[in-house]
Amino acid sequence: MSRKSKGINAERELIHLFWANGWSACRVAGSGSTKYPSPDVLAGNNVRKLAIECKVTKDIRQYFTAKEIHELQQFSKIFGAEPWVGVKFNNVDWYFLTMEDLGGTGEGHSVTLKNAKMKGFMFKELVGTLQGTW
Amino acid sequence: MSRKSKGINAERELIHLFWANGWSACRVAGSGSTKYPSPDVLAGNNVRKLAIECKVTKDIRQYFTAKEIHELQQFSKIFGAEPWVGVKFNNVDWYFLTMEDLGGTGEGHSVTLKNAKMKGFMFKELVGTLQGTW
Numbered sequence: 001m002s003r004k005s006k007g008i009n010a011e012r013e014l015i016h017l018f019w020a021n022g023w024s025a026c027r028v029a030g031s032g033s034t035k036y037p038s039p040d041v042l043a044g045n046n047v048r049k050l051a052i053e054c055k056v057t058k059d060i061r062q063y064f065t066a067k068e069i070h071e072l073q074q075f076s077k078i079f080g081a082e083p084w085v086g087v088k089f090n091n092v093d094w095y096f097l098t099m100e101d102l103g104g105t106g107e108g109h110s111v112t113l114k115n116a117k118m119k120g121f122m123f124k125e126l127v128g129t130l131q132g133t134w
Numbered sequence: 135m136s137r138k139s140k141g142i143n144a145e146r147e148l149i150h151l152f153w154a155n156g157w158s159a160c161r162v163a164g165s166g167s168t169k170y171p172s173p174d175v176l177a178g179n180n181v182r183k184l185a186i187e188c189k190v191t192k193d194i195r196q197y198f199t200a201k202e203i204h205e206l207q208q209f210s211k212i213f214g215a216e217p218w219v220g221v222k223f224n225n226v227d228w229y230f231l232t233m234e235d236l237g238g239t240g241e242g243h244s245v246t247l248k249n250a251k252m253k254g255f256m257f258k259e260l261v262g263t264l265q266g267t268w
Contacts, residue, residue, distance in 0.1 A: 029161035
């Protein structure tokens with residue numbers, strides 16, 4: 001399966017998780033290829049709106065470009081949504097990180113599995129159906 | 135140009151209108167072909183979120199199926215967005231109607247140009263930058 005197909009499948013799986021937990025969610029068309037900033041997934045309920053940039057990796061590290069993060073923040077600020085990045089580590093699970101928790105590098109941002117486990121939110125924590133232990 | 139291409143072009147034009155007026159907007163991927171309800175376009179600012187089912191027609195009447203309207207309402211209710219239908223009449227303009235203003239038929243809903251002009255909102259009215267005269 002191509003990298004793109006894997007990404008789309010992972011996004012569809014995430015959409016399903018949202019609906020199964022009482023949220024609306026959808027994939028955004030042409031994310032990354034239109035002239036306007038756009039996230040990969042938009043999810044919402046009556047209280048919160050989430051804009052999510054999604055990646056799937058078989059590695060233990062995932063990279064986001066500075067442009068991806070800037071556009072995610074720009075879209076979210078105008079739309080009125082919380083900006084999140086979501087990384088699906090193969091054979092592990094989804095982890096979601098806030099902008100503050102993204103590990104910064106000079107030109108972009110990387111998320112390691114270790115950092116994701118330490119700082120990231122699992123899906124149930126993201127949608128607030130599981131109380132965190134912090 | 136195919137009917138589908140015309141629809142996508144009209145949606146892109148609408149996305150552009152939103153951004154040009156200080157809103158975020160995006161097209162939804164696979165609208166009408168996924169197992170979950172989804173609108174064609176999602177737009178938002180810090181105050182309002184709009185879920186829009188879009189059609190473009192060269193006729194003076196546009197039809198929406200009961201299923202399309204039901205799914206639009208279902209998505210919007212869960213997401214926390216206002217449900218709208220938008221009809222771009224060729225050589226005329228976009229008109230936006232609320233669920234209440236959709237003319238009902240037995241099995242679906244039709245929007246005539248006459249009704250759209252009478253009850254519909256122009257884009258500037260939809261986004262609230264033009265005061266209505268009612």
